[in-house]
Amino acid sequence: MTDLILTARMTAHPADSHMIDRFVATGGYSALRKALTELTPEEVKDEVKASNMRGRGGAGFPTGVKWGFLAASEPRYLVVNGDESEPGTFNDRQLMERDPHQLVEGIAISSYALGIGHAFVYIRGEYPRSARRVQRAIEEAYAAGYLGDGILGTDFSLDVTVHLGGGAYICGEETALLNSLEGRRGEPRLKPPFPAVEGLYAKPTIVNNVESISNVPWIVNNSGTSYAAIGPERSAGTKMLSISGHINKPGNHEIIMGMTWRDMIYDLGGGIPDDRALKTWIPGGASAPWFVPEEHLDTILSIDDVAANGSMIGAGAVVVMDETTNVVAAAHRIVRFFAHESCGQCTPCREGTRWLEDVLKRILDGRGRPEDIDLLLDISDNISPGLSWPPAMTTICPLGPSAVSPVTSITRWFLPEIEAMIAGGGDSDG
């Protein structure tokens, strides 16, 4: 199940799926030609809307609906989010490195639909190969007349610029990304105004994820309704899943949602190494609350089913942990990440994440106190009041509340283990 839409070309042509000759020989840029010569911008937008595709960057907002919010004033911009830095996520990297022209074609079609003359691709700085391959694809596309002035003999023109990040997870948040692209610190902005009204340089801007935009050529070639027909009703199309941790077959899989987690872990993922028992897994990246086998193996892997069970698919990162895992150490790793990546604008996030990290660390180091469990929950409640799902927001962006997920997960599912660790003097693995 790994050659459906996005990964078809790279699966069939592993050696050169990233090169323009192979791309064109396998139908590449035919959707752009179709859009520019047979469809109006409105018609392209209608196809994307009909596809019911929900944004792949984590929030799951329908792309066609977002496009409808783009304000009319000019200039307008498209910004593709290739910052991919959530621990556990590595599928945009594969799309950028193995089929960059698919992304470039998606950018050109989307820009045509939205009346945009300048698009940006923001790629995290730690992805030099992605940056080189996307840059090269852009240069090849310019040379072949798929980008630049008067594309394919029409009066549609488009420039595309690649911008490299500087090593900051928070720049994946769309308004932080826009600040970074403007040459500022990558600090999230208060919303509203939303980017579709006031985005890059305070101009109307659409921000979409790499995977979202990479789906656009297929949608134009095959129609929005064909895309909508794939998978469960509100989880249309395919989804790239990144599987990692204690799993026999780590890697990316392009799936149709609707399978159970049991099938995902034991079939697609090949099960747990050495047949050890499954202890817990994160269904959607470091920000997501954890699932446990006693409750969730038969839960359906779809955006809505996972949400109904108190977690999220997010950007599609599944991290599997077996019975040998020290859950306090694992939670500490994730909280440490958020503490490190907090931009510092909001006190509950800046102070709270650090404090959570410290308390988890002292439990690991054998200096935990019985009241630390309540303290962890108390700090969490200060960052995300009520500890509900989806989290209540008191901060400018959702990073702060995300940091609470591992803490509420281990206190909910593994309380006796934490208590035992506090009583028994910790574990030096942290």
Place this chain on the structure above:
Amino acid sequence: MSSPISAWSHASQERVQTILDSYPEPRSAIMPLLYIASLEHDRVSPEAMRQVAELTGVTPAQVASVASFYTMFKRDGVGEYLVSVCTSISCFLRGADDVLEVVEDATGARRGETSSDGTFTVEHVECIGSCGGAPAVQVNYELIEGVSTDNGRKLVAWLKDTKPQVVLADEMQQLFGGSRSFDWGGPEPEGAIAPVPAFGPYGSSGEGR
């Protein structure tokens, strides 16, 4: 009026213009220009930040505030080889802490430090998007996936012994890597150019600085 960067290499000066031309507003060029400036100065020095400020029409303090936000702008400079070991969750589950330890031992540099001879800087980093090939390591931001402790040690020894002018991900992966997040596809041609020369062309010296 003399250019603030007349001492820079011809190639860098050309890229500065290309970069300034590719944004609607010059301020957007701060990050890419910081990368180029750091190639010229071997680090993001105060002088580098002054030059970028002049090129983009903002104050040096504004550039410094941007530079300090991002981990990849190395104001103190780094050794010849920057070895970054991912210790985020998926790599942690697959033994990354042990890899970090052998890298520290073999290089003589603790995390966050540079070895006394200036050969190595070691850092532990958060997720580098290679979790399916955990544990993951980068040398001058070029990736190696599936690095065992044994191969972590060998990688450092190889860097020490052969002192490669350039580090190539394809080569290091073949020599010291294990299972990958995904098939990387055909090898990358040397000379492939990143949009900003943070890393120089693939296979040129000065990468990662």
